[in-house]
Amino acid sequence: MQLYDVAVVGGGVAGLTAAIYAAKAGKQTIVIEKQDRLGGRAMSNKKNGAYFNLGGHALYHGDALASFREFGLSLQGNKPSIDGYAIWNGKLTVLPTGVKSLVATPLLSWKGKVELAAWLAKFGKLDTHRYDQVSLREWIEGNVQDPMVRNIFYALLRTASYVVAPDLQAAGPVLQQLKNALQGVLYLDRGWGAAVDELRKKASDYGVRFITKSKVISIDHHNGIVQQVLCEDGTKVPAKNIILTTSPAIAHQLVPHAEATALHTWKKQAIEITAACLDVALRRLPKPKQQFVYGIDQTVFLSNQSRAAYLSEDGAQVVSVIKYQGKETDPEKDLQALEQTLDLVQPGWQDELVAKQYLPKITVCYDFMHTKRQENPGPAVPEIKGLYVAGEWASHGELLVDAATASAKRAIQHILSHEGTERTPYYEHRDIV
Numbered sequence: 001m002q003l004y005d006v007a008v009v010g011g012g013v014a015g016l017t018a019a020i021y022a023a024k025a026g027k028q029t030i031v032i033e034k035q036d037r038l039g040g041r042a043m044s045n046k047k048n049g050a051y052f053n054l055g056g057h058a059l060y061h062g063d064a065l066a067s068f069r070e071f072g073l074s075l076q077g078n079k080p081s082i083d084g085y086a087i088w089n090g091k092l093t094v095l096p097t098g099v100k101s102l103v104a105t106p107l108l109s110w111k112g113k114v115e116l117a118a119w120l121a122k123f124g125k126l127d128t129h130r131y132d133q134v135s136l137r138e139w140i141e142g143n144v145q146d147p148m149v150r151n152i153f154y155a156l157l158r159t160a161s162y163v164v165a166p167d168l169q170a171a172g173p174v175l176q177q178l179k180n181a182l183q184g185v186l187y188l189d190r191g192w193g194a195a196v197d198e199l200r201k202k203a204s205d206y207g208v209r210f211i212t213k214s215k216v217i218s219i220d221h222h223n224g225i226v227q228q229v230l231c232e233d234g235t236k237v238p239a240k241n242i243i244l245t246t247s248p249a250i251a252h253q254l255v256p257h258a259e260a261t262a263l264h265t266w267k268k269q270a271i272e273i274t275a276a277c278l279d280v281a282l283r284r285l286p287k288p289k290q291q292f293v294y295g296i297d298q299t300v301f302l303s304n305q306s307r308a309a310y311l312s313e314d315g316a317q318v319v320s321v322i323k324y325q326g327k328e329t330d331p332e333k334d335l336q337a338l339e340q341t342l343d344l345v346q347p348g349w350q351d352e353l354v355a356k357q358y359l360p361k362i363t364v365c366y367d368f369m370h371t372k373r374q375e376n377p378g379p380a381v382p383e384i385k386g387l388y389v390a391g392e393w394a395s396h397g398e399l400l401v402d403a404a405t406a407s408a409k410r411a412i413q414h415i416l417s418h419e420g421t422e423r424t425p426y427y428e429h430r431d432i433v
């Protein structure tokens with residue numbers, strides 16, 4: 001059996017990124033994925049000629065884009081326009097995103113318009129790290145005066161992060177995400193699955209091996225050092241370093257005696273964020289001007305991704321509608337809310353329907369930057385030499401896919417910088433709170 005330098009559990013964006021960084025540095029690398037294809041939550045599905053992501057996806061100007069560019073991915077697609085609408089009191093109204101829309105919108109009083117204009121001018125220079133320890137609500141209530149400008153900030157920051165927990169969410173990271181968003185996001189041609197295909201190809205070119213349809217059931221370790229990955233079908237993959245890119249709960253489950261490691265804290269502190277997503281491909285848009293809509297008094301968001309990306313073979317328009325879920329979710333009520341949003345924005349959409357995908361409750365992130373976090377997860381699991389975590393929940397301040405790639409990069413940097421250190425065992429039991 002070959003001894004790998006790096007074995008990666010999970011073939012989503014974090015796993016593929018880790019594998020490319022490892023193989024680029026000359027490490028013998030393998031990726032083990034339980035599904036029959038790679039991509040995890042970044043995969044796309046093709047239905048009746050239309051490409052659907054698993055819910056609307058936008059690539060921000062952050063760590064993921066930087067890594068993808070470093071790997072030489074082509075990332076075809078475009079920046080969508082941000083001219084849009086807001087839903088307030090069940091009606092559509094102009095969303096203030098620039099000078100013209102700010103003057104035109106009936107949503108704000110003159111005082112509110114002046115305050116929002118000042119924010120638009122200075123937001124790009126905001127030192128967001130100052131607010132890393134402050135909750136989002138504290139930041140908004142302490143810094144924004146006008147009640148409607150506050151509502152707009154809540155809506156923009158919710159959409160930038162998918163999180164509906166202003167009392168828990170750390171303000172700094174999500175403000176940074178909004179800063180990244182204001183530079184313009186990228187919608188990808190043929191969906192995020194196209195980027196996954198490119199990542200896979202890049203990894204293969206560097207010599208990464210892949211095993212798919214193989215569920216990992218245990219990470220064997222002995223005397224505080226990782227030994228091998230064990231799969232359900234009996235496959236054993238011995239490795240010097242193992243990177244887990246599963247959820248924190250599964251990572252905990254896979255590692256014997258995880259309760260005596262940092263994995264226990266990371267699992268306990270994690271707060272999962274979910275969304276309900278309705279994606280539709282429409283032959284034509286009944287209201288072609290209404291392509292981008294923020295719910296202000298409802299936690300919904302709508303975007304016609306086809307306005308910036310090639311997402312269908314026959315010109316159908318792929319529209320994503322998202323309902324950000326808090327603690328309480330109800331698949332039928334959420335679907336109703338999503339369909340009502342489509343009724344309002346694109347009346348008669350049902351008559352133009354080519355294809356549809358409904359995801360009643362999909363995990364957007366297994367954890368995020370919140371004020372109850374005891375520590376940022378990873379990259380190393382300190383009690384077991386050679387064991388690492390990556391994935392969007394292993395964030396050190398980044399959000400969503402940026403956290404997936406940044407945590408993967410951190411894991412490989414840690415492996416490379418600890419190369420040659422003696423593989424002596426060490427256990428560092430911690431008090432579990």
Ligand SMILES: Cc1cc2nc3c(=O)[nH]c(=O)nc-3n(C[C@H](O)[C@H](O)[C@H](O)COP(=O)(O)OP(=O)(O)OC[C@H]3O[C@@H](n4cnc5c(N)ncnc54)[C@H](O)[C@@H]3O)c2cc1C
Pocket residue numbers: 009010011012013014015032033034035038039040041042054055056057058059060214215216217245246247250275277362363364365390391392393399400401402404
């Ligand atoms: C609706 C929605 C909208 C989103 N929108 C955006 C957006 O606009 N912008 C943005 O930046 N991000 C967005 N994201 C987040 C982004 O998709 C994720 O952050 C990213 O895809 C996570 O990658 P990952 O590798 O960390 O996790 P995953 O993609 O979940 O990969 C983990 C992989 O591990 C595999 N696995 C699990 N257990 C095992 C096991 N026991 N053995 C082997 N394999 C295993 C899984 O099958 C999976 O393939 C969105 C996510 C969702 C769901």
